[in-house]
Amino acid sequence: MKAFLNWLKKAWNFLTYTVQCIRYYKSIQRTGADMSAGQLVDAIFHRWGGILKPIQVPYEIRLFSELVEKNQPQTVLEIGTANGGTLFLFSRLADKNAHIISIDLPMGLMRLYFFIRLLFFKSIPLSGQTLNLLRSNSQKLITKKKIEKILNGKKIDLLYIDADHSYEGVKKDFELYSPLVTPGGIIVFHDIVHHPSGTTAHLAEVDRFWNEIKTQYHCVEIVENWNQWWAGIGILTKKHLNPNIPKCNKVI
Numbered sequence: 001m002k003a004f005l006n007w008l009k010k011a012w013n014f015l016t017y018t019v020q021c022i023r024y025y026k027s028i029q030r031t032g033a034d035m036s037a038g039q040l041v042d043a044i045f046h047r048w049g050g051i052l053k054p055i056q057v058p059y060e061i062r063l064f065s066e067l068v069e070k071n072q073p074q075t076v077l078e079i080g081t082a083n084g085g086t087l088f089l090f091s092r093l094a095d096k097n098a099h100i101i102s103i104d105l106p107m108g109l110m111r112l113y114f115f116i117r118l119l120f121f122k123s124i125p126l127s128g129q130t131l132n133l134l135r136s137n138s139q140k141l142i143t144k145k146k147i148e149k150i151l152n153g154k155k156i157d158l159l160y161i162d163a164d165h166s167y168e169g170v171k172k173d174f175e176l177y178s179p180l181v182t183p184g185g186i187i188v189f190h191d192i193v194h195h196p197s198g199t200t201a202h203l204a205e206v207d208r209f210w211n212e213i214k215t216q217y218h219c220v221e222i223v224e225n226w227n228q229w230w231a232g233i234g235i236l237t238k239k240h241l242n243p244n245i246p247k248c249n250k251v252i
């Protein structure tokens, strides 16, 4: 009985999601290139029945979006597509002809769900942009090879790491993909705030890796509240280590 109820719940979620995708995809497609970072962030939190709602603190993602807006990256690699919220933001704030690649894990048995999502995400980029969606474990060498092939020699301007939050996972993503980032490009981590063990997010250890790596680069921390137990955005600029800037400039 419990299994049946679970199945029913999943089927219902799938149905409502599909209906919302059909209902809103045109409006989502039309939204954006002329909107500010703040307006776009507001839209993903409050419009379209929440189908693009990102897993983010609004204050933090707004500040980060403003930075992306200023930089207008031409090549973006996102690790962790999830609902497509940050993917939507990147497409609207990056260059109008940007190349965006977004990776998430394969969806196993939920293939139909994946197919609907894929169709929906494919409708997100602007007409001049290229979007590659990969369903693959980012930590596998074969995934990196696929990405290198897609990039065809191009370097990444913005690498956004928001996938496996274990210490080893985040380190691996950094080690595999940061060499593909152009000098002066940025590498961004989500969830740099300490998640105390005992909370549901106790496996999140991004902060441990972040604290190891941040002093080796120019970096910025966007954190609304260091006691919020989750979130926080850490940004590294890929430049040579500058001993005069030993600490992050905190944006609070």
Ligand SMILES: C[S@@+](CC[C@H](N)C(=O)[O-])C[C@H]1O[C@@H](n2cnc3c(N)ncnc32)[C@H](O)[C@@H]1O
Residues within 6 Å of the ligand: 053, 054, 055, 056, 079, 080, 081, 082, 083, 084, 085, 086, 103, 104, 105, 136, 137, 138, 139, 162, 163, 164, 165
């Ligand atoms: C926190 S969510 C990403 C949130 C999204 N960037 C946003 O702000 O809306 C993390 C995503 O990473 C994916 N993920 C976890 N481990 C992964 C891996 N090894 N390779 C690729 N994706 C992974 C999960 O399936 C999940 O969808």
